[in-house]
């Protein structure tokens with residue numbers, strides 16, 4: 287395969303180049319590659335050639351909740367969004383706390399998937415926060431991290447023991463920081479908006495207390511702590527200080543926490559109901575600032591599909607979660623790059639290069655010898671996220687029926703075309 291005439295992202299700049307791919311690997315990048323023997327030529331004139339995106343935080347809902355999503359629809363949605371690798375969170379039914387379920391996901395993704403799927407194992411059995419899961423066993427099955435995401439270990443002594451155990455393996459613990467005694471039955475960020483709408487509030491403190499606790503524990507145990515979907519200004523400041531002390535603490539932020547605030551909940555649209563909740567403008571600015579100064583390492587979607595019948599309920603009983611894989615790039619490109627908050631190469635670094643490096647993967651940049659994991663984007667083209675156009679089984683996105691710029695025309699995963707908007 288040869289991709290011709292595209293604007294290729296190399297060393298933070300776009301340059302018109304041709305790319306040759308053989309056996310799933312990038313074999314040559316040059317100003318002109320002519321190979322009459324190569325039957326598959328993609329003309330990418332005027333298009334931007336980006337390294338395929340890598341998502342550290344995807345809920346595939348398979349096994350057990352396949353009415354929301356499954357491995358096939360989830361990976362198709364990922365490919366449409368420009369993703370070539372995603373990490374499956376373990377809060378399925380059953381929970382991924384054993385090697386058999388790890389192997390089921392890997393096998394199904396390998397046989398039927400549209401992108402590469404890496405598996406995150408549970409930290410505790412059934413993610414109940416009581417007994418440590420069979421982590422050593424799951425590592426043999428190839429898990430890349432452990433997390434009870436969706437839930438949070440409340441008991442400090444259990445978290446201490448879990449961290450001590452995980453620190454003997456070379457993988458991160460990913461935390462969903464939420465003190466249940468403070469978040470309670472909260473629905474949206476605690477503050478002006480929750481009072482105005484008469485909805486229960488989730489205070490910033492519910493997240494900050496756990497982050498503070500877990501940074502302290504990780505500092506004592508020299509464990510790699512990764513904070514999922516960080517959302518408050520003070521949480522980000524704590525990570526900044528921990529990094530300055532030289533701790534192995536990393537963090538991710540979601541597209542929705544970078545782009546939206548609690549104001550989006552004013553219409554009682556359940557597609558804005560998410561955990562952690564959309565916060566204030568001050569918190570959103572801190573997320574952008576934290577990303578810019580490197581405190582936040584990368585962007586992860588927290589793709590959390592739910593079916594229409596679940597989301598079409600009153601706000602207080604609808605489940606938490608936003609569908610993210612198909613809208614992530616376009617929403618970030620439209621909201622942050624076109625608005626001149628970030629440069630495009632910086633954004634690509636945060637959705638592809640850095641997460642790939644985090645997992646030590648041979649992708650995340652376009653260079654010779656790397657996997658041919660590539661997204662071809664038409665930055666001027668608009669996309670309408672209508673329910674009919676969405677490939678995920680779920681439509682729970684605040685961008686439903688909205689138009690954004692930055693269309694992924696084609697996605698190539700190890701040399702195989704996994705998404706083609708023209709097909």
Ligand SMILES: [Zn+2]
Pocket residue numbers: 435436437462514515561562
């Ligand atoms: Zn979470």
